Amino acid sequence: MSLMIRGGTVVTADQTIQADVYCENGKVVQFGPNLDVPSNAEIIDAGGQYVMPGGIDPHTHMQLPFMGTVASEDFYTGTAAGLAGGTTCIIDFVIPAPQQSLMEAYKQWREWAEKAVSDYSFHVAVTWWDDSVHKDMGTLVHEYGVNSFKHFMAYKGAIMADDEILVNSFTRAWELGALPTVHAENGELVWQLQRKLLAMGITGPEGHPQSRPPEVEGEAANRAIRIAQTLKTPVYLVHVSAREALEAIVRARNEGQRVFGEVLAGHLVIDDSVYLDQDFTKAAAHVMSPPFRPKDHQRDLWHGLQSGNLQTTATDHCCFCADQKAAGKDNFSKIPNGTGGIENRMEVLWNEGVNTGRLTMNEFVRVTSTNTAQIFNMYPNKGTIAEGADADIVVWDPTATKIISAKTHHQNVDYNIFEGMNVTGTASHTISQGKIVFKDGELIVERGAGRYINRPPFAPYFDAVAKMRDRTSPISVKR
Ligand code: DUC
Ligand code: ZN
Ligand code: ZN
Secondary structure, X not given: OEEEEEOOEEEXXXXXXXXXXXXXXXXXXXXXXXXXXXXXXXXXXXXXXXXXXXXXXXXXXXXXXXXXXXXXXXXXXXXXXXXXXXXXXXXXXXXXXXXXXXXXXXXXXXHHXXXXXXXXXXXXXOOOOOHHHHHHHHHHHHHHOOOEEEEEOOOOOOOEOOHHHHHHHHHHHHHHXXXXXXXXOOHHHHHHHHHHHHHOOOOOOOHHHHHOOHHHHHHXXXXXXXXXXXXXXXXXXXXOOOHHHHHHHHHHHHOOOOEXXXXXXXXXXXXXXXXXXXXXXXXXXXXXXXXXXXXXXXXHHHHHHHHOOOOEEEOOEXXXXXXXXXXXXXXXXXXXXXXXXXXXXXXXXXXHHHOOOOOOHHHHHHHHHHXXXXXXXXXXXXXXXXXXXXXOEEEEEEXXXXXXXXXXOOOOOOOOOOOXXXXXXXXXXEEEOXXXXXXXXXXXXXXXXXXXXXXXXXXXXXXXXXXXXXHOOOOOOOO
């Protein structure tokens, strides 16, 4: 099986050049101008188009059991929708129930993911603590290719990690050379604010953002960062949505701390007015955590991405249909939290980032693919186009236009948060493992073709942190 992508402009994080890309057996084997085309090769004419590394979405929740229901998008439909938008790899989350063994949950998620049509990997959440969790973290890192652990600082009474769990887990992650990640919202404040708003008779979706104001995210972000600083471990903040959280990241990075931040396509372009919609279904469709913010936060998030203080873009793809959202008709705190977007992340980022001049094309590649591959240690197999890299590629037509709509999307959900958005620039072809899996609007996918991607520990940035840590060993005075 061989494929020649001919006549395009190759764009990676660090170069833009006219080159052909020849793929064989799932890998890029040759890359350069005017390559000879083997007689049996399939050919894509990429003239006038950009040839870029496939997108990597580091934050999805396919078929997640959550808030009394299960996310409607499964690993088959969800990875297929990703391919339709140029995303060729996801990192999803194993989320053990409190007291459930991490290994048991991990094996369950691996089984669910066997139907994936694109490559995938897993972060594992630490939702409780005892010696078995300590041991299982080691097993996951050493034997199962997991190098990142997730901590929900919200969802009190369910999966919330308190400070004791954070300290234990961050310490263990450090020992293992794994990266702790956090959903930063103060779960106690959310809980109390929800009770207060409901007691005041505010039961509709407008109560959702009021119960999770930016300060709630800022407090948790700062706490997680300070805990990481004390333990001298790097930390990664998922879905940074508020200026207050970004400020905590910028301050820490300016002081030399190794802190990473992710931003969602949705938080960059949608504001909190969506929760005031008269139509419950529309307002509830936007209920996710952290919520969409007042418009001025978007400007700051863009600046965060442009300055490099935020490094990755994601979707938190976690779909619930209107009948599922209706569980919170009389109580906003019971609306299943989650929105979709995996199919649209790349085109929204291109339209609002590259077409507006906020991002160069190389920066676009960096924030949609390369940085994620590097931070989570999948690079250079993923995240670039180079000889020997995985042939996960998107051919991007910068002139194609599209109106995003739930009527035409491939996502298994009845709503699209980007509904009606007119984008210029979209995937004409997506290549996964060297095969064309999306072409001119049609998916050509094979159930189960996706592979689990092992991510080894000790990404390069750990060496730097280790050196810093060695310089600051505890002081002991002999008396
Ligand atoms: N936020 C959501 O909106 N859904 C899933 C989990 C999360 O943190
Ligand atoms: Zn989250
Ligand atoms: Zn999430």
